[in-house]
Each structure stands twice: as structure tokens, then as C-alpha cells.
Amino acid sequence: MRRIAILAEGAFEWHYGKTATGVIRYGKDPVVAVIDSTKAGQDVSHALGAMLGEGIPVVHDINEALGYQPEALLIGIAPMGGALPEAWRWQILTAIEAGLDIISGLHVFLADDPELHAAAGKRGVTIWDVRRPPAKNRVAQFTPHRPGSHTVLIVGSDCAVGKMTVALELDREARERGLSSVFAATGQTGIMISGNGLPVDRIISDFVAGMVEEMVLDFTGQYDWVFVEGQGALNHPG
């Protein structure tokens, strides 16, 4: 458990801020502040207009967020194309210099950015690029799952329609009923929430099926119910 501040500058709302809202709702780590200067002064539930995150402040910038003693800064929005908006750089550098770990789901890897890499090394903090694909490649082998295990894949007609949320809710309900269940993350927000998973959209397409098969086999070996977050759809630009 570590205290998280979320950077969602200019985008803390349901659609473009889905990483932020997903982590606030389902994450294991407590969120102590959300950075969005356009909604500073509100609390999360007010900013979202929902019963979620009451008492969590929305603040103006990283300097204000540091007042809430965060231990990590999570990049809470994923711009189309996944690059780092340069306007965010100073906030990330400030967080690193204050000793915060960085958690990022951007396509561009912050740990490969010379300035951020050097700053993190100097301060001894880690940069977790959630979307970095595994070093190994693998094609599918059509291996049967463990008999008695159940795998449920959630698919949808577009992005941001709730595939991850449905998988998380089904897993939560199954565990509340005492079943052996797990959520299998395939996107950056799901990986941030569960702490592991596969960044499917960052994997070379030839190896997507094989890498997902390997993850699902690993989970079906350990759990009776595996709820797999789906990715993409016919209406999805990626």
C-alpha cells in the first residue's frame, strides 16, 4: 500500500480520465490527491458528479499535491497516441525530486526519457512504465486450460464502454461469494489496478494471442474463475 497522487491535468472526468477514475474506484492503494488545475478546489466526488472519492482533494499542481504526502505519482490519463505532453514534464520532474515513484501507462516510456531517467536515478526512485511489453515473444500453442477452471472474456463494441469495469465487478462479486477468482488485466489501467497483466495494445501483433494464452494459462492454473479484460473492437481506432 502506498499513497498515490494522480496527474490528470485538464482531463479529470469520466471518459478521458478513465485511468484516474478506474484507479480511484478499484485500486488497492489509497489516492490522496488528484492534480487538475481546471477543477482545483473541488473534491473528487464533486468534480465527477458521483458518489466516488469523497474527501479526496483535486489540487492545482504537483506542489500542492505534495502537501498530502504521496509516495507515488500516477499518470492518470492516456492521450491518443500515448505521448507525453511537454506541459506535464515539470510536474513529473518535481515529483521525482520529491522522492515519488512514477507510474505511467503512456506509449512513450518515461524511463527511457534521458532527463527523467537521470533524475530518477539520482533520487533513487523507480519509474514503472506499465505499458512496457514483456521481453519474451510467444505464439499461441492452443494449450487446454485446467479442467474445472472457467475463463470469461469481456468484449465490447468500442473503447471506454466498460469492458474492464465489468470484468472487475464480476471478479469482485465472485470473490464475495467465496469463489476462487481473479481479474486478468490487458490494458494499462487494469494493470495499474491489479499490479500485473499484459499491455496488449503495446505487443507486436504476431505475439498477442500467444502472450494472452500464456497469461490465461497461468491464471487458470491458480484460480477457478478468470475474468479477462477485453481490448479493442470494430469501432476502436486501435
Added chain:
Amino acid sequence: MRRIAILAEGAFEWHYGKTATGVIRYGKDPVVAVIDSTKAGQDVSHALGAMLGEGIPVVHDINEALGYQPEALLIGIAPMGGALPEAWRWQILTAIEAGLDIISGLHVFLADDPELHAAAGKRGVTIWDVRRPPAKNRVAQFTPHRPGSHTVLIVGSDCAVGKMTVALELDREARERGLSSVFAATGQTGIMISGNGLPVDRIISDFVAGMVEEMVLDFTGQYDWVFVEGQGALNHPG
């Protein structure tokens, strides 16, 4: 037009040698020899048991192939996983030292291999890694095609069932009928045949749809009929 020798060691037959047979059947460049020591002494039509490649010799190794004055060596099989079998290395090195360009569709990029890279640089020949993805990334933008143009995507239930061949035959027939037509390659063999295209299975999955959209838009701007080679299928391990 350049004279091509094809390396298909141990695999010059229809299924595993589909790159070799595709290039012989549809390529613009003349094939002067095929290397497969297990079928050396036959000609292509005899080795394949088909009316294809009569008079093209199957030879024992690169040294014998050099007798037919090739200008390029094309790696004619794509092992599962796409790595370079080490047993082929000396033949590729010998080709480079004899001044041949190298054309490869392997997942591993021969131009990144220090030994092959150095040898090619020293001899001034080029290594074309057909599967190297474009440097740019792009998500789909749902842009309409030029009115009046027709795009046909060939899909199939498995790999090596003839998706590329159907697309090539439709394009050939259309051109014979005087239509403005083009074949849009999405795999390494198709790219070798047409001289351009997109190595879809090597592209990061998030960008596949957008990169294909861009290619198809480019073609529909120029041609009335665009026959797009399909990739993958539910039964395909990739």
C-alpha cells in the same frame, strides 16, 4: 528487375516454403536458382510436382547458386517465431561477400546482426528486412475512401490457406480486364512480391488498424480496385 536466388534449405515445398513459391509464381524479378540441399538436382517444377518454375534449378548450396549469377539472395522460408537458423549463416555471409543484396522476411532483422551488418557494409550491399515496421505510428481515423474506389479484403480461417494468392489472382484478373487495380500486401511474402506493403504481424497492435487505413487510403486515391491481403484468423497461432 534483378536476378534472385532463394534460400529455402530443407523446406522447399508448398506449405513451409510458401514465401519461395509465392515469389517464384508472382514476383516481378526472375528467380535463377533455389537452394535446398534435400532436393538438389531437381528443377522447381519437379520438386513441387506442379507446372511452376520449369527450368529453374534446385541447387545444393549458395556456392552452387552463384554459378547462375544471382544479384540478390531472398530468404524463402519463415520459420515459426521468425528467428535465423544458425545453419544458414554461412550461406548468407557467402552471398554478401559475393556482392548479393539480401532480402529477408524473418522476425529477427538481419541488418541488426553485427556480423551480417559489418559484412554488408564492407561489401556495399543492402539488407532489406521486409518485416521491419515503419518508424511512424498511427491510430485509425475512419477516413472515407475515394468515392468510386472499391476495397476488397480477403480473410480466411487459418494461415497458409491462400488469402494472399486470392488477392493476387483477383488483382491480376482485374488488370487483364483493363481495370485500375492494385494488390495491397500485408505480409512479408506479399511485400517481397509487390515491392511494398505493410508487415502487419510486426506492428504494435494498437497501430495496426491505423497503419492499414493509411496504406489503403493511399491506394484508393490512385486505383479503382484495391485487393487487400488479409492476415491472421481465429485458428492462427499469431
